[in-house]
Amino acid sequence: MTTLVIAEHTNSELLPSTLNTVAAAKFLGNDIHVLVAGHNADSVAEAAAKVEGVAKVIAVNDEKLEHALAENVANLTVELAEGYSHILAPATTFGKNFMPRVAAKLDVQMISDIVSVESDDTFKRPVYAGNAIATVQSADNVKVVTVRATAFDAVAAEGGSADVDSKTLSSGFEKSSFVGQELTESERPELTGAKVIISGGRGMQSGENFHMLEEIADKLGAAVGASRAAVDAGFVPNDYQVGQTGKIVAPELYIAVGISGAIQHLAGMKDSKVIVAINKDEEAPIFQVADYGLVADLFKVLPELKEAL
Amino acid sequence: MKILVAVKRVIDYNVKVRVKADNTGVETANVKMSMNPFCEIAVEEAVRLKEQGVASEIIVASIGPQQSQETLRTALALGADRAILVKTDEEVQPLAVSKILKELVNKESPDMVILGKQTIDGDNNQTGQMLSALLDWPQGTFASKVVVEDGKVNVTREIDGGLETVALQLPAVVTTDLRLNEPRFASLPNIMKAKKKTLDETTPDELGVDISPRVKTLKVESPPAREAGIKVESVDELVEKLKNEAKVI
Numbered sequence: 001m002t003t004l005v006i007a008e009h010t011n012s013e014l015l016p017s018t019l020n021t022v023a024a025a026k027f028l029g030n031d032i033h034v035l036v037a038g039h040n041a042d043s044v045a046e047a048a049a050k051v052e053g054v055a056k057v058i059a060v061n062d063e064k065l066e067h068a069l070a071e072n073v074a075n076l077t078v079e080l081a082e083g084y085s086h087i088l089a090p091a092t093t094f095g096k097n098f099m100p101r102v103a104a105k106l107d108v109q110m111i112s113d114i115v116s117v118e119s120d121d122t123f124k125r126p127v128y129a130g131n132a133i134a135t136v137q138s139a140d141n142v143k144v145v146t147v148r149a150t151a152f153d154a155v156a157a158e159g160g161s162a163d164v165d166s167k168t169l170s171s172g173f174e175k176s177s178f179v180g181q182e183l184t185e186s187e188r189p190e191l192t193g194a195k196v197i198i199s200g201g202r203g204m205q206s207g208e209n210f211h212m213l214e215e216i217a218d219k220l221g222a223a224v225g226a227s228r229a230a231v232d233a234g235f236v237p238n239d240y241q242v243g244q245t246g247k248i249v250a251p252e253l254y255i256a257v258g259i260s261g262a263i264q265h266l267a268g269m270k271d272s273k274v275i276v277a278i279n280k281d282e283e284a285p286i287f288q289v290a291d292y293g294l295v296a297d298l299f300k301v302l303p304e305l306k307e308a309l
Numbered sequence: 310m311k312i313l314v315a316v317k318r319v320i321d322y323n324v325k326v327r328v329k330a331d332n333t334g335v336e337t338a339n340v341k342m343s344m345n346p347f348c349e350i351a352v353e354e355a356v357r358l359k360e361q362g363v364a365s366e367i368i369v370a371s372i373g374p375q376q377s378q379e380t381l382r383t384a385l386a387l388g389a390d391r392a393i394l395v396k397t398d399e400e401v402q403p404l405a406v407s408k409i410l411k412e413l414v415n416k417e418s419p420d421m422v423i424l425g426k427q428t429i430d431g432d433n434n435q436t437g438q439m440l441s442a443l444l445d446w447p448q449g450t451f452a453s454k455v456v457v458e459d460g461k462v463n464v465t466r467e468i469d470g471g472l473e474t475v476a477l478q479l480p481a482v483v484t485t486d487l488r489l490n491e492p493r494f495a496s497l498p499n500i501m502k503a504k505k506k507t508l509d510e511t512t513p514d515e516l517g518v519d520i521s522p523r524v525k526t527l528k529v530e531s532p533p534a535r536e537a538g539i540k541v542e543s544v545d546e547l548v549e550k551l552k553n554e555a556k557v558i
């Protein structure tokens with residue numbers, strides 16, 4: 001049995017979510033192949049070949065794969081699927097976008113967002129915003145699975161020496177095309193990989209006030225996140241959102257500032273190692289999961305915190 | 310242009326979901342049910358496209374038990390024109406849902422299908438993509454903006470790095486993200502009017518779709534509980550604890 005992992009990358013860099021997905025694949029005990037589908041992405045294929053535990057890399061370079069349109073990545077994966085018992089990708093917006101297409105074309109019921117591998121056909125996954133954990137068993141021939149990155153410690157990026165096998169994309173999907181993107185530029189670490197995260201909620205009152213969080217983030221080498229309410233209010237861009245329907249994070253330290261702690265927010269951060277909550281309402285549900293709670297006005301204590309660090 | 314919207318009845322997002330003592334599932338007895346929030350956004354978007362003169366007819370469909378009628382009536386009150394209930398008391402997994410929706414698409418020939426990106430019960434985030442694959446249609450998932458022009462739709466998508474825009478030839482599948490719109494509330498007169506709108510019923514059998522589950526749920530458990538910690542009195546105490554007790558800074 002062999003597992004195919006679909007790599008997430010930027011055409012120049014292999015993204016860490018791929019290392020977490022390979023980690024999940026290792027629990028299956030099969031040989032692991034990695035598909036790098038991109039455009040001018042040779043450096044990514046080389047990087048994937050060095051990843052610990054990878055037996056083979058399949059590199060497919062084509063202009064049509066540059067923006068990882070779901071239709072193209074899925075069709076390619078389906079073409080390559082024969083002989084694989086498991087197909088895995090990270091449960092990021094990349095994996096969520098194309099993997100269900102792969103499953104549908106293979107007539108398989110996909111399993112989303114696993115947090116553990118129990119056996120070659122049985123997995124655990126959160127449901128109801130993480131209020132319950134379901135153990136599910138697949139009866140399909142091929143298992144099509146997305147992996148929650150925070151639940152699996154990344155494998156080493158170095159140490160492997162897999163062969164790279166180049167293949168070509170047979171045809172592109174004509175009915176969709178990439179128009180453009182607006183990526184959030186930041187010097188700070190990426191949210192899902194950050195060791196420390198400081199997030200703001202509606203209590204921050206404005207986008208300008210997020211500077212107070214950014215200053216602290218810079219002192220801690222932290223990423224900045226937000227609740228849905230802060231994103232909806234336009235304080236920060238959508239990719240800051242942590243939660244059930246945003247990003248799932250599990251840093252060493254998560255500091256929630258002016259966030260009430262709605263279940264949908266907790267779903268995205270309650271696996272953090274240490275949680276700090278700063279909120280002026282001592283009844284706020286966030287305190288039920290916080291290791292250290294500070295009942296205070298954030299406008300008073302954030303400047304103090306900046307000084308104290 | 311005709312739009313098909315898929316809506317699911319789920320446990321209301323405000324309910325604190327509890328796992329059953331026998332670990333077979335979650336408590337659903339006497340629990341408030343509502344339309345999945347992402348489906349509400351899907352209905353709202355279709356209604357806005359109709360108000361803009363882009364769409365001419367909105368059909369809503371739901372697959373589920375008899376009570377899903379209520380969810381469909383809500384969609385009709387929000388502005389959908391007619392509804393289809395595909396009735397079953399069985400669990401229907403996303404692959405089967407998408408096969409049923411494909412049959413409805415074949416019957417109704419919509420130019421666009423709008424779905425939620427995710428149901429908040431199963432948290433699958435699969436159905437729209439699967440439907441689009443089965444139809445071999447283009448897809449625009451996690452939409453925060455939808456613009457229809459000249460036989461195509463431009464969809465701005467919420468992705469991990471920010472936003473991305475794709476252009477899709479119609480017919481296409483779109484799935485909604487939170488920022489696409491803010492759903493309206495149904496007015497009383499519209500709720501009354503909705504009672505008179507057509508609601509047809511069919512079954513997976515009649516549509517020729519096998520819905521037997523492929524994935525079996527062996528067990529449903531509560532997640533490991535997180536103990537509430539302590540309250541600190543000051544920033545200094547907090548920083549001291551983070552340094553010396555938790556050792557995370």
Ligand SMILES: Cc1cc2nc3c(=O)[nH]c(=O)nc-3n(C[C@H](O)[C@H](O)[C@H](O)COP(=O)(O)OP(=O)(O)OC[C@H]3O[C@@H](n4cnc5c(N)ncnc54)[C@H](O)[C@@H]3O)c2cc1C
Nearest residue numbers: 201202203227228229243244245246258259260265280298
């Ligand atoms: C389908 C669906 C999906 C969702 N997905 C997500 C998701 O992925 N992520 C997410 O975060 N939410 C999500 N939500 C929204 C969620 O239910 C909450 O509405 C949201 O998390 C609330 O954000 P908040 O805590 O910032 O705002 P509020 O609940 O308004 O809380 C603001 C907090 O700030 C405190 N505060 C105010 N002023 C100060 C001050 N000066 N000093 C200190 N504290 C102060 C208040 O006491 C309050 O506790 C989702 C909802 C739905 C329906």
Ligand SMILES: Nc1ncnc2c1ncn2[C@@H]1O[C@H](COP(=O)(O)O)[C@@H](O)[C@H]1O
Nearest residue numbers: 315316372424425427428433434435436
């Ligand atoms: N039983 C159902 N009936 C109608 N629509 C559904 C059903 N299940 C899922 N959907 C649609 O598919 C979307 C995504 O669901 P899921 O893939 O289950 O997360 C939902 O927001 C609905 O639009």
